[in-house]
Amino acid sequence: MPLLFQICVRPATIACLFSLFLAPGVRAAMDPRFELDPKTLSGSKSSVKPSKKLEKRSPGEYGVKSSTAPPKGTFYTVKPGDHLFKILMRDYGLSNSEADSFIEEIKRENNIYDIKRLRIGQRITIPPVQRRPDGSLKLLQSVRADNSRNYNSGAVPEQSLKLASPVSELSGQEVIAKAQNVLKRIVPLKLEQQKPISIQTPIFSLTLDPEHYPSFARMDGGRIILDQHGSIPPLVKSLIEGKDSSVRIVSEPPLATKRFMGSILEAAGFYSVEDDFVMEFGFDPKLTVKTDFKIEKNPDSFIKQDVDLINSNRVSLPPSLKDFLKKEGYSVHEPFALLNPLAQRDSREIHYISAKKQGDIVKGVLSAFSVSAEKDRLVDVFAADNNGITLSIKADLYFIRNGQRYIITNFDGDPVNYTLYRILETKGYNVIMLEARDGFRRVSEKIISRMKIKGVFAQHGLLQETSAGYSLQISGFKLDDALLPGGGIFMTDRAMDRVVRDIFTESGFTVSNR
Secondary structure (H helix, E strand, O other): OOOOEEEEEOHHHHHHHHHHHHOOOOHHHOOHHHOOOHHHHHOOHHHOOHHHHHHHHHHHHOOOOOOOOOOOOEEEEOOOOOOHHHHHHHHOOOOHHHHHHHHHHHHHHHOOOOOOOOOOOOEEEEOOEEEOOOOOEEEOEEEOOOHHHHHHOOOOOOEEEOOOOOOOOOOHHHHHHHHHHHHHHHOOOOOHHHOOOEEEOOOEEEEEOOOOOOEEEOOOOOEEEEOOOOOOOHHHHHHHHHHOOOEEEEOOOOOOHHHHHHHHHHHOOOOEEEEEEEEEEOOOOEEEEEEEEEEEOOOOOOOOOOEEEEOOOOEOOOHHHHHHHHHOOEEEEOOOOOEOOOOOOOOOEEEEOOOOOHHHHHHHHHHHOOOOOEEEEEEEEEOOOOOOOOEEEEEEEEEEEOOEEEEEEEOOOOHHHHHHHHHHHHOOEEEEEEOOOOOHHHHHHHHHHHOOOEEEEEEEEEEEEOOOOEEEEEEEEEEEOOOOHHHEEEEEOOOOOHHHHHHHHHOOOOEEEO
16 A cells, blocks of 8 residues: 655654654653654554545545444534534535524434524534435434334334435545636646645655645645545644645545535635625515635625635536626536536426506416406396396406306496396306406406415515525415416516526426416
8 A cells, every 4th residue: 555645754863753752751742743653654554544544434424324224423512602503504514494404303302492502512413414316405314123113012113313414426536626626717726736745855855645635726826735534644744834834734524515615715815715605686586596605816806707606516506597697707616516407396387477458467367377268248147038138248258267157357336337247146157356457466366366276476486496506586476276287387477587587497497478
């Protein structure tokens, strides 16, 4: 097995070092940074076992689970200033909404009553979540093998809900390579930064194997050395950083991608790095975009519209949204995205009613319901009988839906006409009276109420893609009815620009003009 790093020291210096390490009374006076296991210098294979160490830690700490063992949680020791939301978002890479969905389970698991009043040093069980292929999270359940026996004996089966660090569909090396590629686009590597670490002095020479210790560029021309297994001894760290102040050594496992990227970006020396950056565009429709990191390379990056956004999500933003952000001065980087935007699970059609005249609004609403209406139909109030009396009234629109007869009329306030329409209702007609001032919302409310369709006017979040970091809210009617196309539609009069339409379309919706 090749050494991960090499240190060559003169024999006299080695003897001096060993005498310092072993002499009574001297060890306590040594700077702990310079304490080093002598086996490291001798090249003993037993002193360097990064792969075995990582394999042992990974089931809990890095979210890599055994296929046979039940899922177990990890333990977290509370530090000053911690609360549950901060722990889940900072150390486990969950978004705010993802953390919120699991917070009650963690409180029950640990008997916590106030998420912001934790004791320093308190040990918390962090239950494991599995990230599904679509990017969403699933709380894993671990049931004891003797549950069936407990159940048969009348005892309540014991169920342990645990939460583990989010897992990655990528290997550690793939995560590192993708992170290197995205950082190169932000901070191009100079020739000097691509060479392996090599320090030569009259007393010692030191080199690091770049295969085991990958590097990233820093803004000041220096570089970041990744010690993902924490295998560089304090002495070697001190030697490197003491000889080259532009080097930063980061010890972070790559599988927790958000935390990993945060550590790399923090060490890169940017002018500004902001976590969980949120942007809102428009009012109605309102587009909200949340990214893991916003990077300003220089003090004038924002003015020059040269801002970089990095997401560690598995689901990418829609192409139209990334193009829109680019025009706004934001370059989006998604190094770990494995999936295209999700096809919207609630795939209801969106009907945009652009008409302003009441008659056209009614026509658009009925068209959204796939209803064909007859104009100016004469409806009998009294049919001809033995007395020879016939009385009929004109309906502006008449249609039948699901065996029910409907009449839509413009009511002018005449009490006689009002009475005649009420008589029609006693004969089984569903009368919808519209007033001249009724616009889209009022017209729609009267029609859907009379037709007994479930729905309410509000600003609905039709797109709430927390796994991809964006949402789209728009005012209108979210309607559910077995007779509607797909079992439900969305109806709105809010104008949608091309970007909004494209985002809806790329997320699985169908947008129609009425």
